[in-house]
Amino acid sequence: MTTVNPIVWKIADAVLNLVAIGFEREAIMTEIAKKQAEGMTPDQIVTYLRDMRDAAMMESQAKIDRLPG
Amino acid sequence: MKRTVLALWLAAAFALLPGCGGNGAIKPIETIEVPATLPAAGKEAQKLVNESNVLLTATFRVIGDNAESGVWTKKQAQGYHDTAERYAGQVDEVQNALDRGMWASAQSQAALLSKLIFELNKEVAAQARKAEK
Numbered sequence: 313m314t315t316v317n318p319i320v321w322k323i324a325d326a327v328l329n330l331v332a333i334g335f336e337r338e339a340i341m342t343e344i345a346k347k348q349a350e351g352m353t354p355d356q357i358v359t360y361l362r363d364m365r366d367a368a369m370m371e372s373q374a375k376i377d378r379l380p381g
Numbered sequence: 382m383k384r385t386v387l388a389l390w391l392a393a394a395f396a397l398l399p400g401c402g403g404n405g406a407i408k409p410i411e412t413i414e415v416p417a418t419l420p421a422a423g424k425e426a427q428k429l430v431n432e433s434n435v436l437l438t439a440t441f442r443v444i445g446d447n448a449e450s451g452v453w454t455k456k457q458a459q460g461y462h463d464t465a466e467r468y469a470g471q472v473d474e475v476q477n478a479l480d481r482g483m484w485a486s487a488q489s490q491a492a493l494l495s496k497l498i499f500e501l502n503k504e505v506a507a508q509a510r511k512a513e514k
Contacts, residue, residue, distance in 0.1 A: 329443060337436065344413055362476070364434070369465070373466075376448045376462055379458070
């Protein structure tokens with residue numbers, strides 16, 4: 313099997329992370345656009361965004377906690 | 382193995398093309414409505430708070446995914462998570478200032494905070510897999 317230069321992996325990781333954040337952001341924006349179209353008020357969106365952020369924060373911590381070490 | 386690497390590069394190149402979604406991390410948010418009753422400074426602050434929360438949500442999701450998939454060490458992931466959590470608390474403080482009508486203060490704090498969150502976002506994106514020893 314061909315050995316891939318670690319530098320290539322590092323660059324690929326960085327590009328994939330950037331793409332992943334971009335996709336996540338697009339998904340959130342799509343969700344908000346849908347909520348706006350459904351009639352959610354700007355004040356409700358403020359709360360909705362904060363709740364969504366807090367849910368993502370708790371999920372991130374839970375995934376980290378499951379790691380050994 | 383070479384095909385996998387090529388596929389990654391092609392996916393990344395496609396995603397970074399304009400209009401293909403992958404370059405969303407650097408586009409400003411303009412479509413989230415803010416309360417019309419706010420004064421100009423308040424609207425600007427609320428816009429920045431909303432943008433910050435969107436970016437933090439995306440960042441938390443990527444941190445969690447990178448931790449879960451083993452791309453990062455626990456220490457790496459926890460470090461970024463803690464920074465993002467601290468910024469989230471500061472965003473809430475700005476929102477509280479907004480809710481109390483402290484428009485100018487909220488605007489200046491939100492502007493600084495959104496820059497810090499954007500920098501964290503770039504740092505998380507640039508963070509590659511754990512060093513192998």
